[in-house]
Amino acid sequence: MAQLARPLVAERSSPALGGIVGAAVMGALSSGLTCGVWSFLAVVIGDVSAALPLGWALFSGAGLGLGLAFFRRGKTSPWTITLFLGLAVGVLWLLLTGLRPLSLGQVRPFWGVTACLLSFLFAAQLTRYGLRDLDLSQPRRDLFETLLLRALRAAGFVFFLSVVIFPFYFMVVSSLKARAALLQNPTYLGIDLTRSLGDLLVGYREVLVTFDFLRYIGNSTFVALATVVITLVLAILGAYAVTRLRFPGRTFMSRAILLIYMFPAIILVIPLYAIFTQLGLRDTLPGLLIVYPATTIPVALYMLRSYFQTLPADLEEAGMIDGCSRLSVIWRITLPLSLPALASVGLYIFMIAWNEFLFAFMFSDNPDIYTLSRGMVALNSQEVPRQFLMAGAVIVTVPIMLIFFFFEKYLVGGLTAGGVKG
Amino acid sequence: MATRLAGNEPPRRKTLAAREARLAYWMLLPTFIIVFAIVLFPVLANFWISFKPVGLADLRAPEPTVRERVREEPEAPGDPVTVRYQLLNRSQDIEVRNVVFTDALPEGLTLTTDEPRCDVSGTELRCDLGNWEGGYREDLELSFTTTNAFFSAAGDDVEGFLEASFEDAEPEVTAQAANILTNLTFTLDNYRRFLGSPEFWPTLRTTLLYTVFGTLGSILLGLFAAQLLNEKFRGQGFLRGLFLFPYVAPVIAVAFAWAFLLDPQSGSVNALGVEFGLLQNSISFLSERTIQLSLFGLPFTLPLALTVVILFEAWRYFPFAFLFILARFQAIPQDMYEAADVDGASPLQKFWWVTLPQLVGILSTLFLLRFIWTFNKFDDIFLLSGGAAGTKTLTIAVYDEAFARADLGAGAAASVVLFVILGVFMVLYFRFAPEGE
Structure with missing residues (x-):
């Protein structure tokens, strides 16, 4: 309604002062962002020594913004103009710096020339996107707010992507690099692809074979799978009882479950350490297989309980009328209906058990029963090159990431259903 | 098991409700046992241990030891054989009670020493040595006379025979030791030491700073990230998966990666900071307690290592908040925004007056949950800085x-302190948490 009340916008209209300033700021921010990314990547991946003249980048971006503000069709700028302006600013930069932007020592075809043109093209496109659907000739009161939020959004994407990816990227790259190479040039995080595969992967070979990580992979897998099975069996029984059966203390049980999964693991460690040492359970796999399910059952029970509550009880009652016992009702009716939930819970428990550090660290001294987490600590305490440690870190992480990518739907379901401990 | 119990019970004798309750208890029993043994019992045990003087080394059971040595060798029947038993309680402070040892004697020895504690029946020597206090030590010499039977059993090598039958054959010792964990010695020293140490208040302060800022950091980042992905676009699902990476990756891997990234010598963060002119020189982020900064000309001291572990916490757990806030976002009815548009609300006004009120529930739940879990967090700091600086x-x-x-x-005393503070938080949680979230 409000839109209809406004006068129709002319084909070409000169922007008002507010619009001009807004567009210039938007252009400056966009160009600052793309040029920042450009110089960062040039240093980290391109291995060039670069310095970004931030003031000039902002200034050129402001120019881009002004250009886009004056050439507008309706509420956006045409893409041809955008392309042209972006290229023009890029070429201008190259000409003014003698094809050596970012104070590069020599002409670099990719990190100097191509990347320069690309960053300004992106900056132009980003500015155009930031100014979309806005009437610059008759700016609304909230024009600056809208622009600010859009700029924040772009910055947010760059921020989150780099913050999330960078540590993992670093992990992979340093697992492929000898310590000397990293020490010599710590800003260069590219991978030298001219080296042979065997040479690149030497850290992995060492860690897997010499440092026995193959065995630890087996131990971790066994412990995690066994924990999943034990937890699921007990939690299914418990969750079913809490949702479907009436008994005194039922509400108390439901609440107590939640309470337990807020207990910190560290306060369990001292008594369990003392008791397990005296019982001879410390430093054994059964010891770990008692502790892990105990810490995961409450979560699993809670998650399954929420799921069982969504299942209609009628089906089960029909089964009971047909003469099934409770356990066979669970086996034949409830469980087949809850397969997705079981997958969620199972994967989630697997993840917890695989990633578990504290109990593995405290309760195993014998390398034969080390899990991967424990093996990593042992690796860290020896005089082992960082390359090997990072190779170990990649080995610990990759299985979880694979599972996560293949079963993301289930895992996210599990994460949201349980409220997840972490 | 459970079905059989429920099914075979004569149906008329018990009401349906009682049978159902009984079945429920059976189904919950294993869960209850394991949770009790591994979670509840240890929590209670902490209270007990915190009043006891127990060191890590005391966990080995105190063992009385008995060593024997032949002192005198016989040459003809009627000659004496003297055996010395060295008795020792290896533990310096724990009493062992009812020490009894039995030793198999060779044929043809008769006990001559008048030792009321010892007694020979057949070829078995049995000594009932009563209670030994800590560090107890005694040499018990027993003499026997030999008979012909001894020499016929020994043959030519008397010395070897004696050695084989005494020194090489260990006597069997049985005893009861008061278990260091179950005896009735109590002390308040643990609390005195932990609460009285000059480190206690700084530790508490660090804990609160870490918990509050770690929680706020992860929730704010999560809110921001959720806001970014709260629009349909291509690659949204992929980005959502990617944003969860820090949370699902094993802590040991990401903590090591961070520690190496922040390393003062070869860490890339320092090198990049210097390259781009953000840092004057390398900083060892994880081992420097404080750093002097000036913001707009105002100098202030930043607790550096603590800030880094808080940032790590925020980084690792923002996906958790992100996931829940995103789910809540998508449940906000669109017509509320349309109504706000009609009223001419600006984007920030919409966020403040429409979105935030819808998020209050989930944000407060997240705050309480994350607050408690951050308070409980051990691995992350332990692996990053080990609690230093x-x-x-x-x-x-x-x-x-x-x-x-x-x-x-003392560790148990610290656990108890931790648990008591946590208890206060939990009471608050159950007091304020909305039902069903």
Whole structure:
């Protein structure tokens, strides 16, 4: 309604002062962002020594913004103009710096020339996107707010992507690099692809074979799978009882479950350490297989309980009328209906058990029963090159990431259903 | 098991409700047992241990030892054989009770020493040695006379025979020791030491700073990230998966990666900071307690290592908040925004007046949950900085007391302190948490 009340916008209209300033700021921010990314990547991946003249980048971006503000069709700028302006600013930069932007020592075809043109093209496109659907000739009161939020959004994407990816990227790259190479040039995080595969992967070979990580992979897998099975069996029984059966203390049980999964693991460690040492359970796999399910059952029970509550009880009652016992009702009716939930819970428990550090660290001294987490600590305490440690870190992480990518739907379901401990 | 119990019961004798309750208890029993044994019991045990003088080394059971040595060798029947038994309680402070040892004697020896505690029946020597206090030591010499039967059993090598039958054959010792964990010695020293140490208040302060800022950081980042992905676009699902990476990756891998990234010598963060002119020179982020900064000309001191572990916490757990906030976002009815548009609300006004009120529930739940879990967090700090340089929280203190200083009692006292504070938070949680979230 409000839109209809406004006068129709002319084909070409000169922007008002507010619009001009807004567009210039938007252009400056966009160009600052793309040029920042450009110089960062040039240093980290391109291995060039670069310095970004931030003031000039902002200034050129402001120019881009002004250009886009004056050439507008309706509420956006045409893409041809955008392309042209972006290229023009890029070429201008190259000409003014003698094809050596970012104070590069020599002409670099990719990190100097191509990347320069690309960053300004992106900056132009980003500015155009930031100014979309806005009437610059008759700016609304909230024009600056809208622009600010859009700029924040772009910055947010760059921020989150780099913050999330960078540590993992670093992990992979340093697992492929000898310590000397990293020490010599710590800003260069590219991978030298001219080296042979065997040479690149030497850290992995060492860690897997010499440092026995193959065995630890087996131990971790066994412990995690066994924990999943034990937890699921007990939690299914418990969750079913809490949702479907009436008994005194039922509400108390439901609440107590939640309470337990807020207990910190560290306060369990001292008594369990003392008791397990005296019982001879410390430093054994059964010891770990008692502790892990105990810490995961409450979560699993809670998650399954929420799921069982969504299942209609009628089906089960029909089964009971047909003469099934409770356990066979669970086996034949409830469980087949809850397969997705079981997958969620199972994967989630697997993840917890695989990633578990504290109990593995405290309760195993014998390398034969080390899990991967424990093996990593042992690796860290020896005089082992960082390359090997990072190779170990990649080995610990990759299985979880694979599972996560293949079963993301289930895992996210599990994460949201349980409220997840972490 | 459960079905059989429920199914075979004569149906008329018990009401349906009682049978159902009984079945429920059977189904919950294994869960209850394991949770009780591994979670509840240890929590209670902490209270007990915290009043006991127990060190890490005391966990080995005290063992009385008996060693024997032949002192005198016989040459003809009627000659004496003297055996010395060296009795020792290896533990310096724990009493062992009802020490009894039995030893198999060779044929043809008769006990001549008048020793009321010892008694020979057939070829078995049995000594009932009563209670030994800590560090108890005694040499018990027993003499026997030999008979012909001895020499016929010994043959030519009397010395070898004696050695084989005494010195090489260990006597069997049985005893009861008061278990260090179950005896009735109590002390308040653990609390006195932990609460009275000059580190206690700084630790508490660090814990609170870490918890509050770690929680706020992760929730704010999560809110921001959720806001970014709260629009349909291509690659949204992929980005959502990617944003969860820090949370699902094993802590040991990401903590090491961070530690290496921040390393002062070869860490890339320092090198990049210097390259881009953000840092004058390398900083060792994880081992420097404080750093002087000036913001707009105002100098202030930033607790550096603590800030880094808080940032790590925020980084690792923002996906958790992100996931829940995103789910809540998508449940906000669109017509509320349309109505706000009609009223001419600006984007920020819409966020403030429409979105935030819808998020209050989930944000407060997240705050309480994350607050408690951050308060409980041990692994992250332990792996990143080991509690050094002003990053020692209560959980790290528990570990330090119990294992680094090998004082289980003090560690348990620290656990109790931790648990009591946590208890207060939990009461608040259950007081304020909305039902069903």
